[in-house]
Amino acid sequence: MFEKKNFFVAPMAGITDRPFRQIIRQFSPDVSLVTEMISCHSLKEQHKNCPRNFDRYDDEGNIGTQIFGANAELMADAARILQDNGAKWIDINMGCPVPKVATRAGAGAFLMKNHKLAGEIMRAVVRAVDIPVTVKTRLGWDAEHCDWRELVDIAADSGVASVALHGRTRAAGYTGVAIHPDVSDCPIPIIANGDIKTVDDVRQMENLGYAGVMIGRAMLGAPWKIAEITDGKVPQNIVNIVLNHLDLVIDYYGSRSGVPLFRKHAAWYSAGMSGASAFRVAVNQITDEKELKDKISEFWGCVAKI
Ligand SMILES: Cc1cc2nc3c(=O)[nH]c(=O)nc-3n(C[C@H](O)[C@H](O)[C@H](O)COP(=O)(O)O)c2cc1C
Known part of the structure; x- marks a missing residue:
């Protein structure tokens, strides 16, 4: 089975806040966690409605901070702020399907439609920080445009360390079952995401060439879920x-x-x-x-x- 650090808790807005991450750490001190997505605009402008985005992360172990936005320069600035605040790596959101992010802001999943801008953002963020930069994305915009592999190649050329791949398209949202393509020939490590809940699911991802797994909804009401998968530990109290x-x-x-x-x-x-x-x-x-x-x-x- 993967090393503990290759088990990731998925970023979930409104859920993977600091208290939830602290609870998860009690069961799985060595896994990798990702924060809720943070707007590069709110970070840069110190938006008054988002004070909790200004957490410090020094005491949180292996934690990545996820940013979203459509402006390469602002994304680079946001990444620098988060590096200074103790993030261990920066994750770029290229998969969020909600209209506020993907259509109105031209960020998140929209970047799967605009590979040129996606590449500019990746390169700007990689240049801006000394810590690793990762990307989280989906299979593609819709069933007719599953061009995740092209985005992975752009990520690799841009100096991105790894890509988390949610096995659905933007159009599928969270419906239907996640499909996990074979990633053995990808140039950088790929982390599998979507509907992963059991030891068998994890083994299947290993066989498909993934370098790790990212688990989201299975953690809800079960912050011990990864410990249950890795060590068979289910708490009683x-x-x-x-x-x-x-x-x-x-x-x-x-x-x-x-x-x-x-x-x-x-x-x-x-x-x-x-x-x-x-x-x-x-x-x-x-x-x-x-x-x-x-x-x-x-x-x-x-x-x-x-
Ligand atoms: C309530 C909720 C909030 C989410 N917020 C984010 C987010 O901030 N950034 C992101 O990249 N993905 C976000 N996601 C997507 C998850 O990270 C993950 O890709 C998705 O839930 C599929 O994985 P799972 O089947 O293990 O839950 C969110 C999902 C849910 C259900």
Whole structure:
């Protein structure tokens, strides 16, 4: 099986924030993590709505920071800021399909349609920093334009260290099953992404020539997922993990923002359990930290540890 550092947690906007990354590290200290995507504009202009984008990463182990944008110079500036803030590598988003990024901003997945600009951005970012630069992309814009391999060659020529390949097109979004092409003859390491959840999935990616795997949604409500795959470790005391995650969220965002923000995590942790939908409905009404902790403790049948 791949080395631990070749297991990546996928960047997920609104999810892979610092508290979630801290929880994952408790199970998998040596895996590689990628931040939520960060706009190069907000970084450069110190956008007032994005203060949490100005995290420092020095204490976070092997962590890449993901940037998106359509302007090579701004992307290079953003990469420099993140390098100064302790990022271990810079990841360029060339796969995000949401209209705000891919069509309105001409960034993310749109760069799969504009290989010239994609190459300019890669070269500018590689020149700007001393740390490795990676790219995350998809198979192509749509089923008729699956030209990921051309983008990989541009990445290799631009000095990019590796490419994470989500096995869907921009048009497919998150629907259908991910398709993972054989990458044995690619000039740089390719990391497989999309629907990877089990040891068998990981072995299949090894056989197809991938250098690692990147796991996203399988981590939701299961921050131990990679440890489960690599070491067969599934924790028993879920309630303590949930409460610990909630504490980290509240430490980071404060109680007022942290309690509503935690609702989605509470839903994911409880998914599939008996009474989960009633629990979700109740949690969605709660605004008070102590009440949320009591509800979580009650749901998992424990006495509150607060
Ligand atoms: C809620 C959500 C947010 C995401 N945010 C990002 C992001 O910020 N940057 C990015 O490159 N991909 C983002 N993705 C895509 C994931 O990184 C990943 O490519 C996708 O979920 C497929 O992998 P999976 O099947 O393991 O989840 C996001 C996906 C989800 C579900």
